[in-house]
Amino acid sequence: MRPETLDNINASARVEEDVLAALGRPGWRYLAGVGLCALLALMLFTLWGGLIFRGLGLSGKNHPVGWAMLITNFVFWVGIAHSGTLISAVLFLFRARFRTSFNRSAEAMTIFALMVAGLFPLIHLGRVWVFYYLLPYPSERLIWPNFRSPLVWDVFAVTTYLIVSLVFFYVGMIPDLAVARRRLPGVRGRIYGLLSLGWQGTLRQWRHYGRLYLFLAAFATPLVASVHSIVSWDFAVSIVPGWHTTIFAPYFVAGAIFSGTAMVITLTIPMRRWLRLEPYITVDHFEAIAKILLFTSLIITYTYLVEHGLSLYGGNPFERDQYLYRALGDYRPLFAVMVICNSLLPLTMFIRRLRRSLAWLFILGILVNIGMWLERFVIITASLARDYDPYAWGSYNFSVVEFGITIGSFGLFFLLFLLFARLLPVLAVTEIKQGAEERHEEAGMQGASERGSEAYP
Amino acid sequence: MASYYFDNREEFLERLRALVDGGAAPETIRIRMPYQVPEAEEILGGRPSPLRFFALFGGLAGFGGGLALTIYSVLSWPIIVGGKPIVSLPPFLLIGYLLTILCGSLGAFAGFLLLARLPSGAALAADAEFPERFVIIVEEEERP
Amino acid sequence: MSGVSLSRSGFLLVLALAAAALALLEHGGPAAGRGAFLVTLVFWTSIAQGSVAVVAVTDLTGARWSAPLRRELLAAVPLLPFLPLLFLLLWPLSDLYPWAAAPTAWLNRPFFLARNLALLAATAGAAQLFARRSLRRDPARVRFAIAYLLLYVTCQSLVAFDWVMSLSYPWVSTMFGAYFFVEALYAGLALAGMLFLLSGRRRPGEATAAWPAARRDAGLLLFGFSILWGGLFFAQFLVIWYGNLPEEVRFIAVRLSASPELCAFFPAACFAVPFLALLSARAKGSAAVLCAVSLSVLLGLLAEKLLFIHPAAPVRFGGLLAENALLLALWLLAMRSRERLLPGDGEGNAAGREGRSGEGC
Structure with missing residues (x-):
């Protein structure tokens, strides 16, 4: 039997049925998954309560290393948020x-990852x-935030990103909600x-809808690049060796797309099987997204080479020692894993x-995210542990509380995603119908002989 | 009043073309589409969506507002921080840029709701359906 | 210039003459102001390699807008082997570099020359192989596109780090390499934008039927690249400005005081002009707007190269003008002779499908 693909499932009723089937009654496995994730999320909030009640001493942060695992998680989750808008817009x-x-699913992932990131x-x-x-806000103390501080840029960037992503997500879903x-x-x-x-699909509605979607995509595209650039400037505008380097903005953006794409792969492979969406998410589609993974990985590798190479170039001892320390110092096992996961695999x-x-893609997706998490950890902690003055050097090891919060953040993220998969249409129903119809007509018009023709449509 | 239903995009467009060519005024034709069909818009004519002005003015307002907020706030308490000038344009441009995107998107969204007349209380109250098929409804002209 | 079309050997002769003229211009005159040649070389390397890279990227992604311009963009391929030759002319100039007096393991004359020559030659070779397959629409072109792009990125990074950045040794900006290869791609795209107008007029109507859609896409890409360029420029500037480290910020301070006009001109020409001009959908489809914007971008990129190099290696403006005019003439000649210099489509006279058979221009 020929596998079903979009080209031979034409009936739009079938698309609707298949996609909305997920909104039915959940099975015990699903409930167990939700329960487990909810427990992990609860752990996060409990531990956070502990940090508030007992103080930040419960974390492993210390004097030179004042930004550590929590900030690593922030950067990691903002990064995960990136591929959603990339794929969409x-x-x-x-x-x-x-x-x-x-x-x-990528847009949903963006929103949930941003919610988790915002906690950190x-x-x-x-x-x-x-x-x-x-x-x-105009306060009675007449004090305003310091707009020259990258931390305030962060507030604007993450808030803007969350709001625009929500609008984008919601607008894309309006016709599907009507279905x-x-x-x-x-x-x-x-x-x-x-x-x-009250969407009815009238001409007026569709006409303005089409324009709106285009504008939102056009606004979201530069936004996505700027958000992780701004996160990178939290580090790069300081003068800490290993942080202060001009390539950080494009490097962080590529890294964010890299890890976000890996997360999309990790989430959609099980989701596709669980919700029986094989005809809609085909291996060809995974191959296309794997190419994005490869492309961004090459950018990351290029950056590693340039950063480490140029640290030896200019004869600046602080830069040289920082990069040597990163690769060969206390964090060398983490550095090695990061290079293997991000550059080699x-x-x-x-x-x-x-x-x-798909099996290898799934594994690779997880490994890449481990690698990217470690990359942020190594960048953040190694630079703080060894900056200019050897008298102020130190090192960092995370505490159980920070570790638990990290695990809990994954629980919270997966909990939100599981709820999404049951409550909202997980594929863009109307767009799939439109795409299938257009493909159908094109195939009819061109005939098989014209495959790969150069004619511009 | 006459209604026609189509399963197929091509048949729907053909009929629509035939109706318009046959002299039916575009205002009397109402259609429902299960997904976007740009050709239908071309057939029935109409001016291009003015949504771009909402996006443009939203964006400009955001940019201006961002610069105004940052510059006003530093001038209201002019104190040098981190050796940077009082009015440090590079960081302020960044705030302006982010607010351009925020207000531009929200402006476009608000414009969409306004232009598409959503949320539509009448449709919600009447429980009007978003059909699975293409629909053409031709209203009888009141004055021949 | 209509009617000029050179054979391969004729073209080689012209290249040799041009090299001799450049050598004379650069080394025959007084020794002062020797940066002009470097500026010319950096700029034309980016255009020539960038226009091939545009074709490689579009082949890789399956984009179709560049199809009508493929041959025109690949016309730079016969020029690429000329670049290593020109680079050799840089040899007597290498005392321009501050590290020449105190060489390091990476920065010393033999290695500097060897690695750059090897990469320029390898890029030219890869471009040859890729162009042949791309014009034939060989399915294997994808592999060659990847190989070319990897070499292109490495080569442009070295242009940035070796040719330009090391003029201000020990100044370091890690983004410089990435900035250069994105700029080269931008230059290639701008070239495509100009070609819509320049070569569109001479085509029979049938071939240009698909052009409005292709132009809109090229316009959209140029618009997108203007934002990308602006972002990269800002990202580099902001980090240096904010860090305010004396060894770093000097690079900007020197250039700002050397020529505030140029400092204002190139961001305007590379970002503000394309961004504002291409904001409207109608402008994106207009050949005239596209051509004007592309010209502005190319001038901006040239001005930026000039600004990067001039304070470190003074530039004689007469020389700069003459050398750029010479290279422009060479490129035009390669364009005119593209039917004879480039391999055919491999389908007999398949070029006729796109209406350019026997078109001697």
Whole structure:
């Protein structure tokens, strides 16, 4: 039997049924997964409570290394958030068709990762109840935030990113919510109906909708690049050796897309199986996304080479020693794992058979994220542990509390994602229908002989 | 009033073309589409969506607002921090840039809600459906 | 210039003459102001390698907008082997570099020359191999595109780090290499933007039917690249400005005081002009707007190279003008002779499909 693909499932009813099937009654495995993740998330909040109650001494932060695992997690989760908008907006602008397989789950991932990421600066603050000092508001003390500080840029960048991503996510879902309203009975259908704002698919609605989606994609694309650039400037505008380097912005952006893409792969492979979405998310689509992984990995490798090479170039002893310390000092096992996971293993994506092996992609996705987490950890802690003055050198080891918070953040993220997969349409139903119809017509018009023709449409 | 239903995009477009060519005024034709079909818009004509002005003005307001906020706030308490000038344009441009995107997107979204008349209370109250098929409804002209 | 079309040997002769002229210009005159040749070389290396890279990237991603311009963009391929020759002319100038007096393991004359020559030659070779397959629409072109792009990135990074950055030794900016290869791609794209107008007029109508859509895409890409360029420029500037370390910020301070006009001109020409001009959808599809914007981008990139090099190696403006005019003429000649210099499509006269058979221009 020929495997089902989008080209031979044409009936739009089938698309709707398949995608919305996930909104049915959950099985025990799902509930167990939700329960486990909820427990982990609970652990995060409990430990955070402990940090608030007993003080930041419970973390392993110490004098030279004042930014450590919590900030690593912040950078990591903001990075994970990046590929969502990349896949949605950039691939939309470039008219890459495999986008519709991933965009909804990637956008959801963006939002959840940002929510998790946003927690970490708050946890790191210690006295979280004064976090509103970061926001510009006319206070009776006539004090404003210091807009020259990269930490304030961060507040603006992450908030903007969260809001724009939410709007993008929601707008993309409006017609699908209306579909859900039509297909689901009772109160649930009504809720979807309210969320769809009474969408009917009239000409007026579609016309403005098309423009809106284009504008949102056009706004989100430069935004995605600037958010992780700004996160990188938290480090780069300081003068700490190993942090203060001009390549940081593009390097962090590439790293963010790299880890985010790996996370998309890690999440969609099980989701595809669990929700029986094989006809919609095909191996070809995974191959396309694996190429993004390879491309960003090559940028990361280039950066490693340039950074480490140029530290030896100019005869600056602080730079040279910092990069040598990173590669050969206390953190050398972590550095080695990071190079293997981020630079060497993704090279397997040059091989077509491995690009198409979902098992290997799944494993690689996890390994890449381990590598990227370690990369941020090594960058942050190694530079603080050894900056200019040997008298102020130190080292850092994480505490159980920080470790638990890190694990808990994964629990929280997966919890949100599991809830999403049951509550909202996980694929862009209307876009898949549109894409299938267009492909169908094109195939009809061109005929098989014109495959690969150069004619511009 | 006559309604037509189509499963297929091509049939729908053909019928739509035939109706418009046959002299039906575009205002009397109402359509529902299960997904976006740009050709339908071309057939029925109409001016291009003015949404771009919402995005543009939102963006400009955000940029201006960002610069105004940062410059006003440093001038209201002019104190040198970190050896940077009082009005440090590079960082302030960054705030302006982020607010451009924020306000531009929100402006476009608000413009969309306004132009597409959403949320539509009438549709919600009447429980009007988002159909699975293409629909053309031709209204009878009141004055021949 | 219509009617000029050179054979391969004729073109080689012209190249040799041009090299001799450049050598005379550079080494025959008074010794002062010797940066002009370096500026010319850096600028034309980026255009020539960048325009091939644009084709490689579009072949790799399956983008179709560049299809009508493929041959025109690849016309730079016969010029690429000329670059190592020109680079050799740089040899007597190497005392311009501050490290020449105190060589290090990486920065010393023999190694400097050897690695750059080898990379320029390898890039030229890879471009040859890629161009042949790309024009034939050989499915194996993807591999050659990847190989070319890897060499291109390495070569442009060395252009940045070796040719330009080390003029201000020990000044370091880790982004310089990435900045240069993105700029070269931008230059290639700008060239494509100009070609829509320049070569579109001479085509029969049938061949240009698909052009408006292709132009809109090229316009969109140029618009996107203007933002990308602006972002990279800002990212580099901000970190140096903010860090304010004396050994780093000197690079900017010297250039700002040497020529504030140029400092204002190149961000305007490379970012503000394309960004504002291409904001509207109509402008993106207009050949005239695209051409003007592309010209502005190319001038901006040239001005930036001048600004990078001039304070470290003074530039004689007459020489700069003459040398750039000479290279421009060479490129135009390669463009005119592209039907004879480049390999065919491998499908008999398949070029006729796109309406350019027997088109001697």
